[in-house]
Structures are given as structure tokens and as C-alpha cells.
Amino acid sequence: MTQTHYYQVANHTFSLEFPDSERVVDEMEQYSSFSVSPTNEIVFSIRIVQKEEFPILNDITVELHQDDDGSQILAGHAAGLPYFEFQLWGRCAARMLTNKQYTEATVLLVDEPLFGINNAIMVLYALSTASKQTALFHSSVVSHHGHGYMFLGKSGTGKSTHSSLWLKHIEGCHLVNDDNPVVRRLPDGFYVFGSPWSGKTPCYRNVSFPIGGIVQLSQAPYNKIERLRPLAAYAALVPSISGKRWDKDIAEGLHETENMMAGEIPVWHLECLPNEEAAHVCQQAVER
Secondary structure, eight states: OEEEEEEEETTEEEEEEEETTOOGGGGOGGGGGGBOOOOSOOSEEEEEEOGGGSOOOSOOEEEEEEEETTEEEEEEEETTEEEEEEEETTEEEEEEEEOTTSSEEEEEEOSSHHHHHHHHHHHHHHHHTTTTTEEEBOOEEEEETTEEEEEEOSTTSOHHHHHHHHHHHSTTOEEEESSOOEEEEETTEEEEEOOSOOTTSOOOOOOEEEEEEEEEEEEOSSOEEEEOOHHHHHHHHGGGBOOOTTSHHHHHHHHHHHHHHHHHSOEEEEEEOSSHHHHHHHHHHHTO
16 A cells, blocks of 8 residues: 655645655655645656565666765666665665656665655756756855845855844844755746755745845855846856756756846855855845
């Protein structure tokens, strides 16, 4: 017997099917505010299976090995289909085999099941929505006066630190997501959405805001902000968006979204110190 749960992130609905014996679903509290009623209109489905149900794969080809602070994603092909393996400190947490459209997946949880299922869902979400003017970002996001403001940068640049400065020094500011928000273009423009994935900060809010501005951060011994022209804005967006860019269809979908964002949303570059002045310099520019 199995149980199926439905969730919606940025208005995209997906389903997860678990064996009745699988207890990881009880640990998925971060998804509770994203739970929705059953529907046939889903962008992807994941089926969690037992070891004996997962295909035996002897011809795995790895095309990408991504390492981020102890967690690894191996992406490639097996049996002619997209294959992914999610590792934590070198130990396999989960294995995933999908169809070529990234709309159906079979997942085997091996070790650290919550880590494994989180990564499987995030990867499939990013790939299945790439053609739908949707992008999963590596970003920290705050809201202020009804708009969302996204902070981008390499790991260690200070995205979370800058968000915390806004939260501390700018009245009426709230954290939307601290690691993996979703951006989607709706009929009236681009919105940033909270998600069930927020890195080390437990912020799983099912909220959305029209994007007021995007800020690329870099460390400096001073605080200075300037608005980027569309070409530079495009270049600032690309490294922060998750996707399988060697897949032509995925790459084209992301390019379309990135191109529209660079043309429609103000993108800024903030060279800054981790201090109160940096937050005010940034806020005054992006809300001008």
C-alpha cells in the first residue's frame, strides 16, 4: 500500500508517493504549509520505492559532480535516462531516475532520508519548471513594504548577513527565504516565492511578493551601490539559478527567464561591509 501527498510551490503542484512503511513523510514538517488537495494538474510526480523496486543500474555515466559544503550531487545518465545521486559527506543519501521530460521520477532513499528527499524534490522542481518562466534561486530574500528584495552572491559573500542587517535595522522587514526561493513570472510581472527549502535557516513560508529589486553582493572596505545595465544584470543572475544547463531544453527555458528578468527587474551591485550603513545604502537605492 502507498500514500500520496500533494504540495504546491510558486503555484506549481507536485505529488509524492510513499510506501506506507516509509516514515520520512512524518519528518517533512517544512512542507506542511505547502500541502494542497489532490489534483491531476501536476508538474511532476515522485515515487519513493523500496530497494527491490529500484532499477538495477550497471551503466551509470556521471556528467556533473557538484560539491557544496559537504553535500554532493552527481548528475548523469543510466539506462538511457537522467540519473541523480545525492550524497552527504561522501555517503549516498538517495538515488533518483527520471523520465526525459523530468515529470516522473523514482527515488530510492538510502541514508539520511530527509536530506535525500529534499534534494530529489528540489532538483526535479528546478528541471520540470525551467520551461515555465520559473527559476529556483540560490538567494536570501526579505520583504519590505509589499515587495521582495533578493540578495545574490557566491557562498560566503554575506547574503544571510545582509538579510539579517535589513531585519535588524529596517522597520517592517521580514525574511521570506534564506537559501532557495523560487522566482516565477506571472501575468503582471515577476514574483519571488517562499519555498520548503531554506538552507540552514528554518524559514519555510508559503508567501509571495512582487520583486522590487535584485542585489548582487560583494565584500568591500566601503559601502557603494550601482544599478547594472541589462547585459551585466543577466550575467549577475545566471550563477544563482539552479538548472541542468547542458540539457538544451532546460538551458533555453532558463535563458528566456533570465533574459526577461534582466530587462524587467532592477538589478544592482552592492559592494559592502557587514554593517548597518550597508543595509540603509542598499534600501535607499532599491526602494527609490
